[in-house]
Amino acid sequence: xxxxxxxxxxxxxxxxxxxxxxxxxxxxxxxxxxxxxxxxxxxxxxxxxxxxxxxxxxxxxxxxxxxxxxxxxxxxxxxxxxxxxxxxxxxxxxxxxxxxxxxxxxxxxxxxxxxxxxxxxxxxxxxxxxxxxxxxxxxxxxxxxxxxxxxxxxxxxxx
Numbered sequence: 001x002x003x004x005x006x007x008x009x010x011x012x013x014x015x016x017x018x019x020x021x022x023x024x025x026x027x028x029x030x031x032x033x034x035x036x037x038x039x040x041x042x043x044x045x046x047x048x049x050x051x052x053x054x055x056x057x058x059x060x061x062x063x064x065x066x067x068x069x070x071x072x073x074x075x076x077x078x079x080x081x082x083x084x085x086x087x088x089x090x091x092x093x094x095x096x097x098x099x100x101x102x103x104x105x106x107x108x109x110x111x112x113x114x115x116x117x118x119x120x121x122x123x124x125x126x127x128x129x130x131x132x133x134x135x136x137x138x139x140x141x142x143x144x145x146x147x148x149x150x151x152x153x154x155x156x157x158x159x
Contacts (some may be wrong), residue, residue: 003094003107006042006087013041013131020132038087039078039134044121045089046078047135048106051147052094053077059092076135098151105150120146 017037018025029037052058053070066084069075081087094102106117118130124143125133133139 001091002088003091003102004045004089006038006045006081009041009044009131010037013037016040016129016131035082036134038082040131042078042081042087043125043133043135044118044130046076046081047121047124047140047143048077048117048147049081049085049089049093050077050140051144052098053080054144057095057098059090059094061092073137077140078135101151101154104154105147117147117150120150 014029014037017023017033017040021033023029023033050070053062053067058067063084066075066080070077070080075083081089085093091099091102121143122130124146125135125139126142135143
């Protein structure tokens with residue numbers, strides 16, 4: 001089952017990218033521009049995947065080479081998502097142990113829940129427009145304690 005996908009966010013990221021860079025809709029993006037838009041669309045997914053990998057919660061089917069590159073900091077979670085997961089974040093990308101946590105925290109948009117990933121992501125990256133961010137270590141370091149807090153509150157309750 002798909003949890004999130006870059007293509008679900010690409011059009012919105014493309015609109016913001018074109019507006020910011022004054023590129024009309026009738027002009028094709030270069031390969032480099034297309035890749036940058038994909039990174040904008042993947043960023044929020046990638047930071048969560050980075051947390052999963054760095055905590056050893058990846059699924060058995062995850063690409064070992066890519067996981068090692070994320071863990072060592074050589075590539076971001078967004079780059080891993082694009083290069084090793086075809087831009088798709090599946091439930092098979094996570095271990096069974098945290099699937100209930102991911103369902104409640106990452107996938108939830110219920111405003112009555114105290115922990116929601118997208119709220120924490122926006123708080124950590126300091127921007128309301130999630131489609132204009134390509135995160136690095138600083139953003140991951142700001143987001144990690146928020147995910148940890150939610151995992152300790154929600155994830156451990158699920159066991």
